[in-house]
Amino acid sequence: MTDLTPDGVEAQRLEIEAQLSEQLETLELRLARIHAHQKNAGREVSRDWDDRASERQNDEVVEALLPHTLAEIAAIRRALERLQGGDALTCERCDGPISPKRLAIVPETRFCAECAG
Numbered sequence: 001m002t003d004l005t006p007d008g009v010e011a012q013r014l015e016i017e018a019q020l021s022e023q024l025e026t027l028e029l030r031l032a033r034i035h036a037h038q039k040n041a042g043r044e045v046s047r048d049w050d051d052r053a054s055e056r057q058n059d060e061v062v063e064a065l066l067p068h069t070l071a072e073i074a075a076i077r078r079a080l081e082r083l084q085g086g087d088a089l090t091c092e093r094c095d096g097p098i099s100p101k102r103l104a105i106v107p108e109t110r111f112c113a114e115c116a117g
């Protein structure tokens, strides 16, 4: 386990926050594309597209992405709130520290590796 100084914790918090914000931005862009895609569904928007078959296939992929994208956005927003509240680095179950490595991989996690186990 790493002994984090208060400065180290703060630096880590900022780093994770930046990472989450970036992910959130990506997801929101994706969400906007999904919404735009749904708005255009049923309309003749295919002229710009080379391959209508691949567009139909794309429709299904996009539809499937929506619930996943919304869930991810919600999870990241919650994680950001917890980070801003200063308790994202602590496991909700055992109050132990969540390792930086783990947070780098799953920033929205609320549990340490053992409790998530």
Ligand SMILES: [Zn+2]
Pocket: 091, 092, 093, 094, 095, 096, 111, 112, 113, 114, 115, 116
């Ligand atoms: Zn724990």
